Amino acid sequence: MTLLQKQYSVLPGFGLTLGITLFWLSLVVLIPFAVLFGWASQPGIDGFIKTIGHERVIHSLYITFGSSLLAVLINVVFGVITAWVLVRYSFPGKKIVDAFIDLPFALPTAVAGIALTTLYAPNGLLGSLLMPLGIKIAYTPAGIVIALIFISLPFIVRTIQPVLEDLEPELEDAATCLGASRWQIFSRVIFPAIAPALLTGAAMAFARAAGEYGSVIFIAGNIPMVSEITPLLITAKLEQSDYEGATVLAVLMLLISFLVLLLINLIQRWNNKRNGMN
Amino acid sequence: MNQSFRRTEKSWVRRSLTGIALVFVLLFIALPMFLVFGEAFSKGWAFYRDTLSQSDAVSAIGLTLLTAAIAVPLNVLFGVAAAWAIARFNFRGKSFLITLIDLPFSVSPVVAGLMYLLLFGNQTALGVWLDNHDLKIIFAVPGIVLATTFVTFPFVARELIPLMQSQGADEEHAALVLGAGSLQTFWHVTLPNIKWGLLYGVILTNARAMGEFGAVSVISGHIRGVTNTIPLHVEILYNEFNIAGAFVCASILALLAIVTLVIKSFVEWQQHRSHQQSLRRSGIAAQSLPSDSTGPVTALNPL
Numbered sequence: 001m002t003l004l005q006k007q008y009s010v011l012p013g014f015g016l017t018l019g020i021t022l023f024w025l026s027l028v029v030l031i032p033f034a035v036l037f038g039w040a041s042q043p044g045i046d047g048f049i050k051t052i053g054h055e056r057v058i059h060s061l062y063i064t065f066g067s068s069l070l071a072v073l074i075n076v077v078f079g080v081i082t083a084w085v086l087v088r089y090s091f092p093g094k095k096i097v098d099a100f101i102d103l104p105f106a107l108p109t110a111v112a113g114i115a116l117t118t119l120y121a122p123n124g125l126l127g128s129l130l131m132p133l134g135i136k137i138a139y140t141p142a143g144i145v146i147a148l149i150f151i152s153l154p155f156i157v158r159t160i161q162p163v164l165e166d167l168e169p170e171l172e173d174a175a176t177c178l179g180a181s182r183w184q185i186f187s188r189v190i191f192p193a194i195a196p197a198l199l200t201g202a203a204m205a206f207a208r209a210a211g212e213y214g215s216v217i218f219i220a221g222n223i224p225m226v227s228e229i230t231p232l233l234i235t236a237k238l239e240q241s242d243y244e245g246a247t248v249l250a251v252l253m254l255l256i257s258f259l260v261l262l263l264i265n266l267i268q269r270w271n272n273k274r275n276g277m278n
Numbered sequence: 279m280n281q282s283f284r285r286t287e288k289s290w291v292r293r294s295l296t297g298i299a300l301v302f303v304l305l306f307i308a309l310p311m312f313l314v315f316g317e318a319f320s321k322g323w324a325f326y327r328d329t330l331s332q333s334d335a336v337s338a339i340g341l342t343l344l345t346a347a348i349a350v351p352l353n354v355l356f357g358v359a360a361a362w363a364i365a366r367f368n369f370r371g372k373s374f375l376i377t378l379i380d381l382p383f384s385v386s387p388v389v390a391g392l393m394y395l396l397l398f399g400n401q402t403a404l405g406v407w408l409d410n411h412d413l414k415i416i417f418a419v420p421g422i423v424l425a426t427t428f429v430t431f432p433f434v435a436r437e438l439i440p441l442m443q444s445q446g447a448d449e450e451h452a453a454l455v456l457g458a459g460s461l462q463t464f465w466h467v468t469l470p471n472i473k474w475g476l477l478y479g480v481i482l483t484n485a486r487a488m489g490e491f492g493a494v495s496v497i498s499g500h501i502r503g504v505t506n507t508i509p510l511h512v513e514i515l516y517n518e519f520n521i522a523g524a525f526v527c528a529s530i531l532a533l534l535a536i537v538t539l540v541i542k543s544f545v546e547w548q549q550h551r552s553h554q555q556s557l558r559r560s561g562i563a564a565q566s567l568p569s570d571s572t573g574p575v576t577a578l579n580p581l
Contacts, residue, residue, distance in 0.1 A: 020359035032393035106535035108489025115310035211386025214491035
């Protein structure tokens, strides 16, 4: 019953490859994590609460997780439409559009940050169009949402795309025969089928967006109590050599992200169970 | 197939959905990238060349290449080993191990940098010992390499595990039964099967390693010409209001991103083609064999 004990197999190399995996995992991931949590336990509960209770900290958490949520919700709507169009319809240049979806994975965040800032600045290509309407994007919380939309879109499109491709057309045919409209088919047949994947994608997008630093710091303007995100506050604390405060914020962010992922996992499990019962 | 059966939406719905998706992708994803190149060449080719030949830019490019040259091979070795252990064997704690491998995905890059700062900083015994022996890790090149390794840790494994799981171990079993050694089996059977997925994993790891900003920013100490990578150099130029210069350096990274996407499309095309080929081959095999003989063969498959 020991952990990592394998079932019998004729294939070679289990010990070697698992050894390399565990060694590298410990060195690069586990030890640094242990050190982080070790540091976080030093200030104790009182120190923890004192750091978190700061007005500036609370506001940064609100901005970070609030704009992440908003960006993910926007991407859920447009991500589903984009995935749908890419899977179901054909149009010229579809392959190129499909390839572009992965751009935020490959484009460094700092590059995305300066590009989006230049685009949405008051004298920028899009910013100058929005200025007469009284809409300011760059150097406001709205800019943060724009940057997070950019970086989190592929998580959502790429998790629903394969599910949409594998959907059985027979289900839709049956619904059509029974007199359902296309919208009814989408909302009652297709959407429930892609919902678990959508939820997973949204959770990954949210975790990624909440931790984002590079693209946001350029466009946010970084005004404390207005457009300052928690990762930036961590670097600000580090610059003042406040290692304890930085660690507390880091652990808090990790805990919130893990909680979100755990919650999604539980919902999935509950959903699977319910479907299994039927 | 019954063609008269309506399986799609009215044409105005199709057109407007396609329009929405195209405008969204163009406006939010593609436009920022085109802007990078537009701005980079806005002051002409001579300015472009001059910006890249400045000593700070040259050393930033050198450090970025060095970092990738160390972090990428280490993570590739790890990724292949992890994929072999996870996709080819069943053991207790496997899903927990996969969760741990995915951990760096859900950690903010700033927190990643902070972890190494805490581990090697001179507030710890290890940090003091390193300091006494004149070994510099944080605010130096080793720290940058470590942080980059952390951030790019899961990519190769993540790319290979589903690929190897879907392929199954039949071909490796066959090779071993026929008397091939372990390394021979890996080199002549496994590697050719996973080469395209591996290539994409390597390219993506490389792009992320060269472009990492947050983690490297925390641990580098921003020493100009010494611990500056290309993304950090972009930030410095941008903050000095040398916007065009920042975009010049950014355009190298954007080009790298485009190359990554092109290779990804190529890899997908290759995988699609080999999938079609194997479908065709098994189709022929199924026709030439009596239908009941396929039963026991699939039953032997451990997956």
